[in-house]
Amino acid sequence: MNVEEIKGNQAERRKEKKDQAGFWSSVLMTIGPMGLWTILFFVFPFIYIILVSFCTRDQFGNVVYEFSLAGYQMLTRQMYFTVIYQTIIRSAIVTFFVILLAYPYAYLASQANKKIQSMMMIIIMVPFWTSSLLRVYAIMNITSKNGMINSLLMYAGIIKEPLQILYTDAAVNFGMIYCALPMMVMPLYTSLQKLDPSVLEAGRDLGANSFELFLKVIFPLSIPGIMGGVVLVFIPSMFNFFVVDALGGGKLIIIGNVISNQFSTTRNWPFGAALSVVIMILSTVIIYLNNRLSMKAER
Amino acid sequence: MKKISPLGMMYVLFFLTLLYMPIIIMVAYSFNNSELDIGWSGFTLDWYAKLLEQSDIKRAALNSLIVSGSSTGISILMGAFAAIGFHQFEFKGKNALDSFFFVPTIVPAMLLGVSLLSLYEIMGIQLGKVTIIIAHVTFCAPVCFNTIRVALNGFDKSIEEAAVDLGCNHLQTITKVLLPNLVPAMLASGLLAFTFSFQDVLTTFFVAGPKDETISMYIFGQMKSGMKPTLNALSTLIILFTVGIGSIVQVLENRSASQ
Numbered sequence: 039m040n041v042e043e044i045k046g047n048q049a050e051r052r053k054e055k056k057d058q059a060g061f062w063s064s065v066l067m068t069i070g071p072m073g074l075w076t077i078l079f080f081v082f083p084f085i086y087i088i089l090v091s092f093c094t095r096d097q098f099g100n101v102v103y104e105f106s107l108a109g110y111q112m113l114t115r116q117m118y119f120t121v122i123y124q125t126i127i128r129s130a131i132v133t134f135f136v137i138l139l140a141y142p143y144a145y146l147a148s149q150a151n152k153k154i155q156s157m158m159m160i161i162i163m164v165p166f167w168t169s170s171l172l173r174v175y176a177i178m179n180i181t182s183k184n185g186m187i188n189s190l191l192m193y194a195g196i197i198k199e200p201l202q203i204l205y206t207d208a209a210v211n212f213g214m215i216y217c218a219l220p221m222m223v224m225p226l227y228t229s230l231q232k233l234d235p236s237v238l239e240a241g242r243d244l245g246a247n248s249f250e251l252f253l254k255v256i257f258p259l260s261i262p263g264i265m266g267g268v269v270l271v272f273i274p275s276m277f278n279f280f281v282v283d284a285l286g287g288g289k290l291i292i293i294g295n296v297i298s299n300q301f302s303t304t305r306n307w308p309f310g311a312a313l314s315v316v317i318m319i320l321s322t323v324i325i326y327l328n329n330r331l332s333m334k335a336e337r
Numbered sequence: 338m339k340k341i342s343p344l345g346m347m348y349v350l351f352f353l354t355l356l357y358m359p360i361i362i363m364v365a366y367s368f369n370n371s372e373l374d375i376g377w378s379g380f381t382l383d384w385y386a387k388l389l390e391q392s393d394i395k396r397a398a399l400n401s402l403i404v405s406g407s408s409t410g411i412s413i414l415m416g417a418f419a420a421i422g423f424h425q426f427e428f429k430g431k432n433a434l435d436s437f438f439f440v441p442t443i444v445p446a447m448l449l450g451v452s453l454l455s456l457y458e459i460m461g462i463q464l465g466k467v468t469i470i471i472a473h474v475t476f477c478a479p480v481c482f483n484t485i486r487v488a489l490n491g492f493d494k495s496i497e498e499a500a501v502d503l504g505c506n507h508l509q510t511i512t513k514v515l516l517p518n519l520v521p522a523m524l525a526s527g528l529l530a531f532t533f534s535f536q537d538v539l540t541t542f543f544v545a546g547p548k549d550e551t552i553s554m555y556i557f558g559q560m561k562s563g564m565k566p567t568l569n570a571l572s573t574l575i576i577l578f579t580v581g582i583g584s585i586v587q588v589l590e591n592r593s594a595s596q
Contacts, residue, residue: 068422072415079475083452143352146345165356167583169536172572176359277447284560301451
């Protein structure tokens with residue numbers, strides 16, 4: 039090996055090193071800001087919340103950094119346990135009714151001809167793009183004492199005095215269902231679209247009735263859509279405290295209200311953090327199951 | 338493909354009535370010439386005129402425009418940069434990073450709000466517009482990143498190769514070839530991010546300073562004290578605004594899908 043060759047090799051190696059440095063600096067320049075942002079304003083705060091959930095507080099509501107399970111112990115108190123339990127039941131009921139109402143629409147849309155299909159999907163875009171806060175306000179309008187529902191019932195002679203609908207449990211449930219409806223149509227429609235009408239025909243030819251067809255062919259195919267909807271409806275329903283505040287009139291509370299109170303008025307951060315962590319774990323399990331199921335369905 | 342049966346047709350009508358009735362009634366009442374919600378008593382534009390007189394609404398609207406506008410700008414920039422990086426470079430852990438960037442969009446908005454509030458407090462940051470913008474960018478940037486990435490995936494690699502063959506370096510390929518083609522995706526993702534930011538209540542509730550109420554926070558505060566005709570008018574305007582933005586997004590997405 040002569041001197042020239044060695045020199046050349048060294049130069050090449052140096053160039054390679056420089057190239058690699060250039061490569062990584064370009065990667066950092068493009069992806070770096072987003073990575074840094076996510077770590078600073080998403081990962082850090084969440085780690086901090088987990089940390090706080092294992093701390094305690096002094097009488098002024100300041101966090102004391104000592105290991106304690108006081109926050110988690112609060113969860114087992116009768117009062118909070120009831121709220122957690124009732125919220126989960128309520129969200130489950132809401133999710134069930136949302137699926138029940140949205141399913142036929144999504145199914146009909148998926149089976150119609152192309153033109154009607156796109157028309158049916160475009161028409162639900164207006165409620166979809168309207169913020170759920172405004173839709174809750176719209177529900178306040180129709181459920182109030184002189185609102186449309188009472189006026190119609192009185193006009194029809196079914197009732198003589200206006201019913202108290204607003205600020206009841208029923209109004210809250212209806213509001214939650216109403217807010218989630220357009221969200222549910224999308225995932226259901228996407229999964230039902232894969233249903234080949236000729237498969238249904240074949241099933242019918244083989245003597246299956248509509249119920250059997252639904253149970254054995256249509257429903258299994260729509261499971262990923264249902265699960266996607268569960269993620270979009272069930273989890274937010276546990277938190278949407280503005281629906282409860284506006285339609286429940288302050289008489290009702292859900293998990294979202296409890297967490298929000300701990301971080302504002304009551305100032306019991308460890309408890310609020312502990313509750314957040316528990317719900318976070320619950321949500322993660324649901325999302326994980328959803329991913330597993332949809333992957334299975336795709337195979 | 339078949340026609341919808343009469344029974345199915347009835348269900349479709351029922352479903353659409355359910356979805357639209359509350360919104361239509363709210364819009365109609367914004368033109369109702371009566372302070373109380375007791376039936377129709379004539380057409381008026383008074384409530385819209387009253388909106389313009391209220392300085393707190395104007396301030397909230399201005400706050401919203403500043404907050405959502407800045408969050409959108411930052412989100413587009415950061416999302417586009419990251420998406421281009423993902424498109425141009427291959428490296429270890431890319432898929433993991435991809436899902437990592439996606440997580441802030443699936444975490445419940447409220448938990449993002451309370452965790453950021455705690456971060457601000459320990460770091461001694463005063464709540465204000467900046468704290469809202471930081472929160473909004475955290476959940477808006479992933480939206481931009483995803484939309485732009487999808488657009489880049491559909492981009493014809495041979496055009497880039499041609500640019501390299503013609504003597505473009507990395508940077509020139511990005512600025513002269515990729516960026517001009519990304520404008521529709523950046524616009525669509527920005528509008529999407531803007532509506533998310535504009536409509537957000539669950540995160541903003543925790544990270545907004547007392548003087549920096551956004552329009553959604555203003556409406557939420559007013560709603561708790563009952564119904565007002567001016568609120569109907571304000572809601573109607575906002576619906577027009579967001580549905581307008583939504584339609585533009587849809588058109589942009591359809592156009593890029595058909596290309």
